Amino acid sequence: MIELHNVSKKYEQFTAIDHVTISIQSGEIFGLIGPSGAGKSTLLRLINLLEIPDSGTVNVDGQILTQLSQTALYKARKSIGMIFQHFNLLANKTVYDNINISLKLANYPKEQRRERVEECLRFVALENMRDSYPRQLSGGQKQRVAIARALANKPRILLCDEPTSSLDPTTTAEILAVLQSINNTLGVTIVIVSHEMNVIKSICERVCVLADGQVYETVGIVPKGVKSINRHPQTFVDELQRGEQSDA
Numbered sequence: 123m124i125e126l127h128n129v130s131k132k133y134e135q136f137t138a139i140d141h142v143t144i145s146i147q148s149g150e151i152f153g154l155i156g157p158s159g160a161g162k163s164t165l166l167r168l169i170n171l172l173e174i175p176d177s178g179t180v181n182v183d184g185q186i187l188t189q190l191s192q193t194a195l196y197k198a199r200k201s202i203g204m205i206f207q208h209f210n211l212l213a214n215k216t217v218y219d220n221i222n223i224s225l226k227l228a229n230y231p232k233e234q235r236r237e238r239v240e241e242c243l244r245f246v247a248l249e250n251m252r253d254s255y256p257r258q259l260s261g262g263q264k265q266r267v268a269i270a271r272a273l274a275n276k277p278r279i280l281l282c283d284e285p286t287s288s289l290d291p292t293t294t295a296e297i298l299a300v301l302q303s304i305n306n307t308l309g310v311t312i313v314i315v316s317h318e319m320n321v322i323k324s325i326c327e328r329v330c331v332l333a334d335g336q337v338y339e340t341v342g343i344v345p346k347g348v349k350s351i352n353r354h355p356q357t358f359v360d361e362l363q364r365g366e367q368s369d370a
């Protein structure tokens with residue numbers, strides 16, 4: 123369970139997050155939406171203390187992160203994975219090493235690392251790309267590597283900051299299906315920031331609408347599900363012609 127209580131964050135004189143209290147249940151897929159500048163990314167980064175709040179408390183699975191020492195916080199962060207809009211992969215490392223590095227940094231037992239990297243690669247269906255470099259991958263493949271890296275240390279929570287905003291609709295659906303499967307099969311709690319209403323509506327169970335750094339409303343919804351994927355070029359032709367007919 124994630125509980126933010128009365129959390130505020132200022133950048134100089136500007137209040138980005140203003141006395142926000144939210145509670146996210148274990149196993150939920152929780153969305154954060156709102157206009158540009160509403161504070162979505164800041165709020166997400168307050169959950170793992172990538173941003174330190176000026177006041178208020180952040181409680182994750184019973185641990186008050188805002189009261190932990192640097193060492194204890196570092197340890198607690200292992201259970202919180204994160205992915206980003208621009209993937210944040212290391213350009214000079216292979217897919218394998220991008221994942222392995224997060225295990226090294228977390229002191230994952232050395233003799234088990236290879237097996238764990240392979241397991242994560244299988245989960246995102248990228249076993250065949252283990253020796254490729256990020257520049258050789260499509261956007262969707264890069265995001266899947268980032269997901270594998272975030273999963274490597276077996277987190278209980280995955281924070282997703284605009285994870286599909288650089289992707290086309292088909293690849294977006296693929297990534298959403300991966301996130302849904304992480305939630306279903308591994309029981310990982312997912313918090314997702316997106317400005318795309320379709321993304322939020324397809325997988326989230328509850329959504330917090332932010333405005334001017336405050337909670338405007340939290341809404342429970344029935345996720346619409348991820349649309350099936352059709353990569354055949356005829357789909358594009360059909361879609362274009364459908365558009366033309368309805369425009370006429």
Ligand SMILES: Nc1ncnc2c1ncn2[C@@H]1O[C@H](COP(=O)(O)OP(=O)(O)OP(=O)(O)O)[C@@H](O)[C@H]1O
Nearest residue numbers: 133136138156157158159160161162163164165317
């Ligand atoms: N490091 C920073 N220094 C100064 N101001 C910042 C910083 N980070 C965010 N802000 C400001 O805080 C406000 C909230 O930013 P945030 O990125 O959280 O909004 P957002 O809702 O995610 O917006 P967007 O949808 O455009 O990404 C913005 O006005 C932004 O300019």
